Amino acid sequence: MTPEEIKNKIQTALPGTALKWVRDTLLIENPQDLPKVANFLKTSEEFRFDYLSSVTGADYLQYLEAVYHLYSMEKKTGPFVLRARVGRDQARIPSLVPLYRGAEYQEREAYDTYGIIFENHPDLRRIFMWEGFEGFPMRKDYVQEDSEILEASDIEWLEKHQVQVPEGMKKRAEELKKQGRRAVAERPGQPEPQ
Amino acid sequence: MIFGSGVLRSMLITLKNFFTSYFKGPEEGGIFTVEYPETRLPEKERFRNFPFLVYDRNPENLRCVACDICAKECPPKCIYIVREFDKEGRPLKRPAVFDIDFTVCMNCGICEEACPFDAIYMDHEFEIAGPERQSRLLYHKDDLLKSNEYFHKIRPTDATAIDQQRREAEEKKKAAAEAAAKAKQPD
Amino acid sequence: MEKIFSARDPSALNTETLEINFGPQHPSTHGVFRMNIVCDGETVVSLKPVMGYLHRNHEQIAENMSYAASMPYTDRLDYFNSMSNNFGYSLAVEKLANIEVPERAQYIRVIMAELTRLVNHVSVIGFLLNDLGAFFTPVLYAFREREKILDIFEEVSGARMMCNYFRFGGVKYEIQPHILQRIKEIVKKFPKFLEEFEALLSKNEILCMRCQNVGVLPKELAVSASITGPMLRASGVDYDIRKVDKYSIYGRFKFRIPLGEKGDVYDRYYVRILEMHESLKILDQALKDIPATGELVSKKMAPFLKSPRNFKPPVGEAYGRVEAPKGELGFYVVSDGTPQPWRYHVRAPSFINLTILEDMCLGHKIADVIVILGSVDIVLGEVDH
Numbered sequence: 231m232t233p234e235e236i237k238n239k240i241q242t243a244l245p246g247t248a249l250k251w252v253r254d255t256l257l258i259e260n261p262q263d264l265p266k267v268a269n270f271l272k273t274s275e276e277f278r279f280d281y282l283s284s285v286t287g288a289d290y291l292q293y294l295e296a297v298y299h300l301y302s303m304e305k306k307t308g309p310f311v312l313r314a315r316v317g318r319d320q321a322r323i324p325s326l327v328p329l330y331r332g333a334e335y336q337e338r339e340a341y342d343t344y345g346i347i348f349e350n351h352p353d354l355r356r357i358f359m360w361e362g363f364e365g366f367p368m369r370k371d372y373v374q375e376d377s378e379i380l381e382a383s384d385i386e387w388l389e390k391h392q393v394q395v396p397e398g399m400k401k402r403a404e405e406l407k408k409q410g411r412r413a414v415a416e417r418p419g420q421p422e423p424q
Numbered sequence: 425m426i427f428g429s430g431v432l433r434s435m436l437i438t439l440k441n442f443f444t445s446y447f448k449g450p451e452e453g454g455i456f457t458v459e460y461p462e463t464r465l466p467e468k469e470r471f472r473n474f475p476f477l478v479y480d481r482n483p484e485n486l487r488c489v490a491c492d493i494c495a496k497e498c499p500p501k502c503i504y505i506v507r508e509f510d511k512e513g514r515p516l517k518r519p520a521v522f523d524i525d526f527t528v529c530m531n532c533g534i535c536e537e538a539c540p541f542d543a544i545y546m547d548h549e550f551e552i553a554g555p556e557r558q559s560r561l562l563y564h565k566d567d568l569l570k571s572n573e574y575f576h577k578i579r580p581t582d583a584t585a586i587d588q589q590r591r592e593a594e595e596k597k598k599a600a601a602e603a604a605a606k607a608k609q610p611d
Numbered sequence: 612m613e614k615i616f617s618a619r620d621p622s623a624l625n626t627e628t629l630e631i632n633f634g635p636q637h638p639s640t641h642g643v644f645r646m647n648i649v650c651d652g653e654t655v656v657s658l659k660p661v662m663g664y665l666h667r668n669h670e671q672i673a674e675n676m677s678y679a680a681s682m683p684y685t686d687r688l689d690y691f692n693s694m695s696n697n698f699g700y701s702l703a704v705e706k707l708a709n710i711e712v713p714e715r716a717q718y719i720r721v722i723m724a725e726l727t728r729l730v731n732h733v734s735v736i737g738f739l740l741n742d743l744g745a746f747f748t749p750v751l752y753a754f755r756e757r758e759k760i761l762d763i764f765e766e767v768s769g770a771r772m773m774c775n776y777f778r779f780g781g782v783k784y785e786i787q788p789h790i791l792q793r794i795k796e797i798v799k800k801f802p803k804f805l806e807e808f809e810a811l812l813s814k815n816e817i818l819c820m821r822c823q824n825v826g827v828l829p830k831e832l833a834v835s836a837s838i839t840g841p842m843l844r845a846s847g848v849d850y851d852i853r854k855v856d857k858y859s860i861y862g863r864f865k866f867r868i869p870l871g872e873k874g875d876v877y878d879r880y881y882v883r884i885l886e887m888h889e890s891l892k893i894l895d896q897a898l899k900d901i902p903a904t905g906e907l908v909s910k911k912m913a914p915f916l917k918s919p920r921n922f923k924p925p926v927g928e929a930y931g932r933v934e935a936p937k938g939e940l941g942f943y944v945v946s947d948g949t950p951q952p953w954r955y956h957v958r959a960p961s962f963i964n965l966t967i968l969e970d971m972c973l974g975h976k977i978a979d980v981i982v983i984l985g986s987v988d989i990v991l992g993e994v995d996h
Binding site: 253255280281282283284286288289297299303306309311329330331332333334335336339343356357358359360367368 | 662663666668670671832834835836837838848850855927928930932939941943945953954956958962963965966967995996
Binding site for chain 3: 427428429430431433434437438441453456468469470471472493496497498499530531532533534537538540546
């Protein structure tokens, strides 16, 4: 089946869904249509994509993207790739957990790393990072925590071992210690605690 | 089958293994462990653990030219190189500082693959333990230098092949230089 | 008046559920895995896995370095089977950059991947028995065999576990005839060991009682929850990526896919035993057919061995997946034409296989949770990536 035919089949079955081919994958222009399309692909006799192999996020600077790799265990076909794009600030995509249980942890992972909020997910929490972690580490604008900042105890240790520490770093560490914090992430566009 | 016969059979197998471990060699199911510090397993030639720098003849004559390629390719970025300069401030083809942090190095062997000057190779040394990170596990240039003979000792096939390559390259270079000199002479 | 407790009338007992924090430092969680288990007596009422203790953001590390430089990092995902991890990653990048792999390298890859499967299954069964209480006897029998294969890995690649052996478009080192001869000997002797191992375990009443009808995973749930690998096949779904995708040269070999019936812990154990027999068949054929000489790395990729930073795949994306011993290991790589991948994602089988851990454990005793977890076969390096 050619890509164009698949697209037409989906569109005739589900009128009103805007679809587009991007790099051999199907982009669903309105993310809210995603469960509809996935349900169609899963249940229709022709496709039977019953196995959701991988769910992942990606950051393309202007938008965030969720990528779904579908396979058919029954027909042994695939992959069929769906993608949905959302803005960075209002990243909300309906969850596929009601259709595919396998999406549960993978969507949690995508939420944890990219901050894509999956609506109707039964238990959308961080999975790898700890509770109270700020920011989403896989976004391209994330600046690693602790990259430039030393903790007060580190500086103490370094000085005990005759390693020179720049004055600015020492000052910074003392200030943070006074505030009762260990270190902060330095993100561009955010006022730094002085 | 009687209930419990499976367990009995398992016990018989365990018993059999217990006795064979005393009377048979490791190949037939005997004891295969080695009492480590006293006896050792033979070293495999390709075994890799932590890089070292090769020098020819004397430590002054090291192959490294401080090109920084290994430092760039190193996945965990554990190599730190500073080039040496002479009194007039011209760069020399040798490192002034060559540090490798053993606590960061993951023994992948990519430095060895990437080096275009055959200067850095993976060692067989694995008994590297120290009480303190800064003093013992940060390796400086002097700790890393090892002779070509040592390289021949631990990895004979690789070392011979590389020596051969280097000799050929040198001869080619010499021939090219001679040809160039000859071409120049008539002028 | 207060009710007087009576042992004869349990309903009069004032009971409440007990919340147990299982792990992360517990030997039977196979690493640093944690479960919040709510128990009613000894029966599990709710189970919430907590992970991330070994999280190092493998994906971000890979996005910040050249393609070849993340090869040694993939070793550290599932540190029991570094060869299959290498296989998955190189397959994805080869798809992305359209690289052909020479014949001999393909055979070496298959041999290494199948040896890894033997290593994994044999030690996993050992650990499962450890969890059951057969403390270290089966594990050491398994490790005796594993050791022989790890010796081969060390001789071929230079490291026992962190092999870093595959390269894009081939493999790193030549495999000498005497090593091939030794692999042949291992393949010849392995069935005898398996026979003994099976006689030790398969009909053992203790194993049967602890494993049969425990942690049953129905077929439909297994498919919907994206379970892969021996776990899926134990539930009776005929799906093996080696057969479906026929990646590398798996299409040339004759082997069968063992399937379970019920999907309980015993089926998962037995499917692994049978899978080892099939792996030996593949090894047998591969060792017979392997060409004596040939290129190790394709001509296109040979120059990049010396300078990995110059390797720039064309703009595009690829999803490469292999049948790793634990399930489907997928790598999703997006290239923007620079030496570093724009997006690099790992679909880790043991992470996703944990999705239905709670469903399998509900209603069982807390001691069964350990057995069920052992039969899922997780490695925390991969779960937490």
